[in-house]
Amino acid sequence: MKSKLASFIACCTIMLCSPLHAQRYQAIVSPGASIQAAIEAAPEKPDKPYVILVKNGIYKEKVIIDKPNIVLIGENRDSTRIIFAELSSKRTMKEYKGKPVGNGVIVLQDGADNCIISGMTVYNNYGSTIEPTTAHQMAIFGTATRTIIINCNVWADGNDALSLWAKEGGMYYHADLNLRCPGVDFLCPRGWCYATRCSFYGDGRALIWHDGRGDYDKKLVITDSHFDSKRPVTLGRYHHDAQFFLINCTMTDKIIDHPIGYAYTDQVLDPCPWGQRVYMYNVKREGGNFAWMGNNLEKAKGSPKPKQINALWTFGGKWDPEAKIKALWNVLSYSPDKSVK
Numbered sequence: 001m002k003s004k005l006a007s008f009i010a011c012c013t014i015m016l017c018s019p020l021h022a023q024r025y026q027a028i029v030s031p032g033a034s035i036q037a038a039i040e041a042a043p044e045k046p047d048k049p050y051v052i053l054v055k056n057g058i059y060k061e062k063v064i065i066d067k068p069n070i071v072l073i074g075e076n077r078d079s080t081r082i083i084f085a086e087l088s089s090k091r092t093m094k095e096y097k098g099k100p101v102g103n104g105v106i107v108l109q110d111g112a113d114n115c116i117i118s119g120m121t122v123y124n125n126y127g128s129t130i131e132p133t134t135a136h137q138m139a140i141f142g143t144a145t146r147t148i149i150i151n152c153n154v155w156a157d158g159n160d161a162l163s164l165w166a167k168e169g170g171m172y173y174h175a176d177l178n179l180r181c182p183g184v185d186f187l188c189p190r191g192w193c194y195a196t197r198c199s200f201y202g203d204g205r206a207l208i209w210h211d212g213r214g215d216y217d218k219k220l221v222i223t224d225s226h227f228d229s230k231r232p233v234t235l236g237r238y239h240h241d242a243q244f245f246l247i248n249c250t251m252t253d254k255i256i257d258h259p260i261g262y263a264y265t266d267q268v269l270d271p272c273p274w275g276q277r278v279y280m281y282n283v284k285r286e287g288g289n290f291a292w293m294g295n296n297l298e299k300a301k302g303s304p305k306p307k308q309i310n311a312l313w314t315f316g317g318k319w320d321p322e323a324k325i326k327a328l329w330n331v332l333s334y335s336p337d338k339s340v341k
Contacts, residue, residue, distance in 0.1 A: 031057030074120025088136035108142030127157025134183040159183035173321035185209035204231035210242040227251035240270040253287035
């Protein structure tokens with residue numbers, strides 16, 4: 001299946017370079033040009049996807065998406081690179097167009113809903129180029145909803161690499177991501193999140209985190225994904241009410257015997273009235289599973305069956321991101337027919 005996907009992506013990459021295929025894009029950014037300028041040229045509120053192709057190259061800029069329906073596509077996930085060094089506590093840009101802007105190489109502002117990022121490497125390299133720290137230095141940060149990030153390398157040298165934190169009702173879809181971070185909580189959504197076929201690589205600190213405050217049904221669902229680390233590591237943790245589902249996932253023996261649980265023992269940030277909610281099915285760890293990795297879906301609300309747990313189920317039928325991906329397959333260097341269930 002992986003070889004078929006790779007062949008499809010290669011074919012799509014060739015198509016991206018052809019004059020006929022270029023007509024599918026509203027803007028094309030080449031090395032030396034500005035991705036931000038292409039976003040600025042888009043309508044203020046596009047009523048349909050506004051597709052920007054970013055050609056292979058290295059783009060050293062902070063990218064702020066403040067409009068809905070922006071589709072940012074790289075020509076090749078390994079050769080199209082947006083790299084920017086920024087530490088959250090020392091960032092110089094705190095406002096954009098008079099509104100607060102967060103830390104991140106790519107930032108999705110309030111109202112930048114229904115956006116897609118695909119086919120590129122996004123890397124915050126502050127910790128390895130400016131100051132040896134793993135403090136907060138996001139690669140992608142957002143407060144928008146219905147965000148799709150697929151077929152990307154998302155790397156950071158510090159905490160919270162992929163942080164989507166919509167204030168209310170945030171929904172996010174991730175597929176085929178390579179997430180790499182020496183910091184903590186590097187996939188840390190607030191709201192509803194579905195992630196599939198992703199690889200996680202850390203370095204001794206908890207890998208995943210979730211904030212599900214305000215609605216019992218908020219959840220982080222991870223399927224068909226792999227977890228590894230340079231050093232022994234905790235799989236995940238939470239500071240607030242949270243709900244985790246791990247389905248058909250694999251992990252190396254670097255994942256230690258420490259169940260996903262509340263982050264602190266000496267203080268209380270949130271009383272977590274719904275208690276510990278971590279559900280697993282068919283999780284396999286090299287060297288053997290720990291007791292807390294056993295199948296327990298029957299304990300979750302509604303006792304879902306493994307086949308029920310997909311993107312539509314995660315979002316309670318309110319959003320179908322995979323249908324949107326399929327509708328745009330001819331401009332995405334991505335294979336919905338082979339990868340999207």
